[in-house]
Amino acid sequence: MPFDREPLSMREVSPTISVMSVLPGLRSELRWLLSAICFALAGIIAAHFRSSAQDIGGTSSVDLGGVVAGIGALAICVSVTLASIQWRRGSLGKQNPIASSLLTIAFRTLVTLGSLMLVAATKWPHRNSFVLSLLGCYFLFLILESGLSIRWYSSLTRVKHP
Numbered sequence: 001m002p003f004d005r006e007p008l009s010m011r012e013v014s015p016t017i018s019v020m021s022v023l024p025g026l027r028s029e030l031r032w033l034l035s036a037i038c039f040a041l042a043g044i045i046a047a048h049f050r051s052s053a054q055d056i057g058g059t060s061s062v063d064l065g066g067v068v069a070g071i072g073a074l075a076i077c078v079s080v081t082l083a084s085i086q087w088r089r090g091s092l093g094k095q096n097p098i099a100s101s102l103l104t105i106a107f108r109t110l111v112t113l114g115s116l117m118l119v120a121a122t123k124w125p126h127r128n129s130f131v132l133s134l135l136g137c138y139f140l141f142l143i144l145e146s147g148l149s150i151r152w153y154s155s156l157t158r159v160k161h162p
Contacts, residue, residue, distance in 0.1 A: 003093050008121060025155065029085055030149050034145045037078060044070035048129065069126040070133035076115055077137040080108045084145050088152055097153055104145065 048066040084104040087093055092099040116133060119127045 010026050025152070026085075026089065029152075032148065033078070033081060033085075036081075036140055037074065040077075040140055041071070043136060044074065044133055044161050047132070063129075064130035065126045069124075069130040073115075073130050073134035076111060076134065077141040080104075080111055081145055083107060083143050085148070088149065089139060093152075101149060104149075108138075108142070108145075 031089055045067060048063040048070065084107075087100045087103055088097070090100075092103070112134065116131065124130070
């Protein structure tokens, strides 16, 4: 028994129901985003933690310059993810979900390449920390965006019984 899948139109759903159904999804997406930010931030701090054997004074410390570079990379990835959520939930995502996904991919690629070219053109002492943090955050947020995109698109379609 085949099922036909069709996108939900806004005419079939009342405005009150559509607003109420959008808010829990957005709240869940922002919760996942906050979890990814905390996970990435903990990874950045752990990657720049110096053990007591490496320090001259014998104490543990954190390389603050590397952490700041990592937080900059994290901010870039978070801004791209927030733009992705906005495009997916905005009018472009409702009219053409494929175009919003392609726009997100192009935007993520251009921002990442632009950041890498900017860092490569400078003699910043913490550029290795920035590049490695950007790489780690890029893949973490890529997986997050993919999962949220699949979840969002599957909520737009429904199975139509004959």
